[in-house]
Amino acid sequence: MISMSFQFDSMADFLAMSGHGVYVWTAYGITVLVLVVLAFRPLLKQRRFLSIQREQNRAQNNDRDSNRIDDGATK
Amino acid sequence: MWQSILKFIQKWFHRFGSPRWFYQTTGKWLPYLAVISVGLLVLGSIWGLGFAPQDARQGNSYRIIFIHVPISVLAMIGYYVMAAAGAVALIWKIKIANMVMVSAAPLGAALTFLALLTGSIWGKPTWGTYWVWDARITSMLILFFLYLGVIALNQAFTSRDTAYKACAILSLVGTVNIPIIYKSVDWWYTLHQPATIKLTGASSIHPDMLKPLIVMILGFYCFYALVLMLNTRTEILAREWRSSWVRGLSQ
Amino acid sequence: MKPARKQRLQLVIFIVSVASIGIGLAVYALRDNINLFYTPSQMLAGEAPQNTRIRVGGMVVVDSFVRNEDSLDTAFEVTDGAANIQIQYSGILPDLFAEDEAAVALGYWTSEKIFKAEEVMAKHDEEYTPPEVADAMEKAHQATDKNAPGLH
Numbered sequence: 060m061i062s063m064s065f066q067f068d069s070m071a072d073f074l075a076m077s078g079h080g081v082y083v084w085t086a087y088g089i090t091v092l093v094l095v096v097l098a099f100r101p102l103l104k105q106r107r108f109l110s111i112q113r114e115q116n117r118a119q120n121n122d123r124d125s126n127r128i129d130d131g132a133t134k
Numbered sequence: 135m136w137q138s139i140l141k142f143i144q145k146w147f148h149r150f151g152s153p154r155w156f157y158q159t160t161g162k163w164l165p166y167l168a169v170i171s172v173g174l175l176v177l178g179s180i181w182g183l184g185f186a187p188q189d190a191r192q193g194n195s196y197r198i199i200f201i202h203v204p205i206s207v208l209a210m211i212g213y214y215v216m217a218a219a220g221a222v223a224l225i226w227k228i229k230i231a232n233m234v235m236v237s238a239a240p241l242g243a244a245l246t247f248l249a250l251l252t253g254s255i256w257g258k259p260t261w262g263t264y265w266v267w268d269a270r271i272t273s274m275l276i277l278f279f280l281y282l283g284v285i286a287l288n289q290a291f292t293s294r295d296t297a298y299k300a301c302a303i304l305s306l307v308g309t310v311n312i313p314i315i316y317k318s319v320d321w322w323y324t325l326h327q328p329a330t331i332k333l334t335g336a337s338s339i340h341p342d343m344l345k346p347l348i349v350m351i352l353g354f355y356c357f358y359a360l361v362l363m364l365n366t367r368t369e370i371l372a373r374e375w376r377s378s379w380v381r382g383l384s385q
Numbered sequence: 386m387k388p389a390r391k392q393r394l395q396l397v398i399f400i401v402s403v404a405s406i407g408i409g410l411a412v413y414a415l416r417d418n419i420n421l422f423y424t425p426s427q428m429l430a431g432e433a434p435q436n437t438r439i440r441v442g443g444m445v446v447v448d449s450f451v452r453n454e455d456s457l458d459t460a461f462e463v464t465d466g467a468a469n470i471q472i473q474y475s476g477i478l479p480d481l482f483a484e485d486e487a488a489v490a491l492g493y494w495t496s497e498k499i500f501k502a503e504e505v506m507a508k509h510d511e512e513y514t515p516p517e518v519a520d521a522m523e524k525a526h527q528a529t530d531k532n533a534p535g536l537h
Contacts, residue, residue, distance in 0.1 A: 065184050073184060076194035082259050086198045086252045087179070090205070094175075094357065097244055098168075101364035108371045113384040190519030191481060191509065199513070225393045261506045262479025266489075268421040306397060307404040314412065323420040323442060325489055327511040339513040 151228040153370045154379050160363040167360045174353030181346035189343075198256040200347055203330070204354035206249040206274070210312050212242035212358060213277060216284065217309045220302030230366070232298040233373065235305060236288045237365030241358065243281035250274055253326075261325055269318035270326035273311060280308040294373070422489050424465040428500075435494050441470065442489040442508065450484055463488060474502040481507035 067073040076083050149155050182200030189196040216238035223231035253271070254264045265271070284301045291297035319328045331337045337344055374380050386394070412419070422442035423433045433439055443463035450461040457476055461484075462469045472490050482488055482505060492502035514522070 063185060066187060067184065076197070077188075079193060079195040079259050082195055082255050083183070083197050086255045087183070087201060089251060090201050090248055093244055093248055097241060097361050098357075098364065101361070101368040104368045105364075105371060108368070108375075109384045112375065112381065116381070116384060187515030187517075190514050190516045191486075192513075196513060221397045224397055225390055260479070260481050260509055262482070263504070263506050266421065266506065269419050303400060306400045309401060310405045310408045314408075321419075322416070323422050323424070325421055325506060325508050327509055330511040330513065338511050340515055340518055342515060343513050 147226070147228065151226075151230050153230055153233070153374050154377070156230050157367055157370050160367060164360065164363060167356055167363070171353055171356035171360050174349055174356060178346050178350035178353050181349060182343075186343045186346050187340070192260055195256060195259040198252055199330075199343075200350045202249065202252040202256060203347060204351045205245050205252065207351060208354050208358045209242055209245040209249045209274075209277065210315060212238055212245060213280070213305075213308065213312055215362070216242060216281075217305040220305040223298060224302045224306075229373075230370075232302070233366050233369040234362065236284070236298070236301055237362055237369050239281050239284040239288065239301070241361050241365060243278060243285060245358075246274065246278040246281055250278065266325045268324035268326055269322040270315065270324050273315040273318050276311055277308075277315060280304070280311060283308075425463055425468040425470040426465050428470055428494060429468045429498070433494050435496060437493070438491065438503075439494060440489055440491045441472070441494070441500055442487065443470075445482070445484045445486055445488050447484045463490070470498065470500055472500045472502050472505075474505050476503075476505070478505055479507040481509055483507075 065073075074080050074084070178200060183197055186197070186200075188194050216235050219231045219235035219238065222228055223235060250271070253274075257266075258264050283304050287300040287304055288297050291300065316329075318324060319326050330339050331344075331347070339347065371380060371383075422440035425441065425443050427433060428441060433441070441463065443465045446462040446464050446469055449469075450459065452459045458473070459475070459478065460471060460473045462471050472492075474490065474492075487508035487510070489506045489508050490500060490502035491504040491506075492500055494500055
């Protein structure tokens with residue numbers, strides 16, 4: 060059977076954790092922070108990679124276009 | 135029968151071995167895996183922090199167990215993941231295995247750091263000290279340095295092949311440390327207590343506390359898989375940028 | 386399996402086994418240094434060095450704990466079941482320090498067979514129980530003790 064009652068009388072009690080709050084919440088807080096960094100770091104890297112690549116593609120296409128115009132101008 | 139199993143593994147190997155196939159397939163899994171891991175971790179945290187009963191002796195400080203144990207388990211299993219990928223890469227020369235190996239290193243290092251940190255914070259109110267050089271904690275610190283070593287080796291060589299090979303060899307050598315960490319509390323006198331959840335035999339934790347712990351362990355397994363895939367996909371982009379399918383991604 | 390692959394597989398097995406044997410032997414040679422603390426039996430057998438900082442660990446003996454009313458001076462005994470030694474300590478004890486629980490002390494082993502501790506740590510076990518369950522178990526334990534033959 061699952062006992063599903065909240066173990067604390069108030070929110071303040073929950074934060075205080077009967078004197079151990081600072082330990083428990085620091086441990087959870089830093090853990091959440093590190094997990095968020097772990098999950099978002101590769102996503103940011105991928106986004107940066109794709110945007111750089113997009114720029115390169117555009118630059119290449121522009122080169123090709125401008126070459127064509129140059130070709131036209133010299134004739 | 136063995137032949138057909140081997141065939142199946144081989145086929146799976148080759149499909150999974152293609153970076154493009156890996157990238158596209160894991161792309162479909164990611165959203166589900168993200169929802170499942172966040173769901174389990176949020177559920178387990180609320181359950182463990184607010185609804186699990188307190189411990190008779192440690193009071194509420196024991197609630198750190200709900201992150202400390204899953205993180206430590208994954209930090210150790212993650213090393214086997216890295217070393218297994220390294221072995222596969224060495225033997226079968228599969229590109230993706232190398233990428234998985236180097237992607238597992240920063241993830242494992244972060245988890246080992248968190249295992250040491252949460253353990254240290256937990257140690258203060260229970261043991262009366264943040265740190266002690268016992269066999270469990272020291273071998274865990276060695277695990278952290280092994281992960282850092284793989285990260286450093288991966289960046290130390292200009293040749294990709296050499297870097298991957300060096301990482302694989304260090305990963306394989308380091309596997310010796312995992313059973314040492316696991317058994318340290320039984321082999322030597324340590325301040326750290328023996329394992330609560332045992333591979334064989336009954337766990338020494340009340341069911342009301344075990345249930346949220348299992349939810350958290352499952353959540354961290356999913357989170358590990360999620361981040362390993364994300365890291366590997368990033369590595370694929372960085373190494374395969376010349377191929378036409380990667381170039382096609384940004385168009 | 387292709388011969389080249391087989392060779393590489395053998396190389397992997399070789400690396401792992403050489404590393405295991407090497408590190409295994411090193412750990413075996415250092416086994417005494419890896420222990421965090423000495424047991425009271427080891428100390429009384431003269432295995433622990435005197436006048437160097439060492440650790441001793443064991444269960445705090447029931448009814449052995451005394452506290453000086455005017456200061457933080459405390460004294461207690463620890464046991465490993467076979468031998469007891471006395472520990473003197475001045476300072477604040479961890480919350481989980483209690484009789485019939487394990488503790489580890491850091492300090493000096495004096496020639497008077499007394500351990501002068503500078504730091505005392507509580508070592509808790511791997512069991513986690515809600516308070517009500519622990520109370521119930523305690524009561525059940527006392528009940529069986531009372532009914533135990535030979536005690537009356």
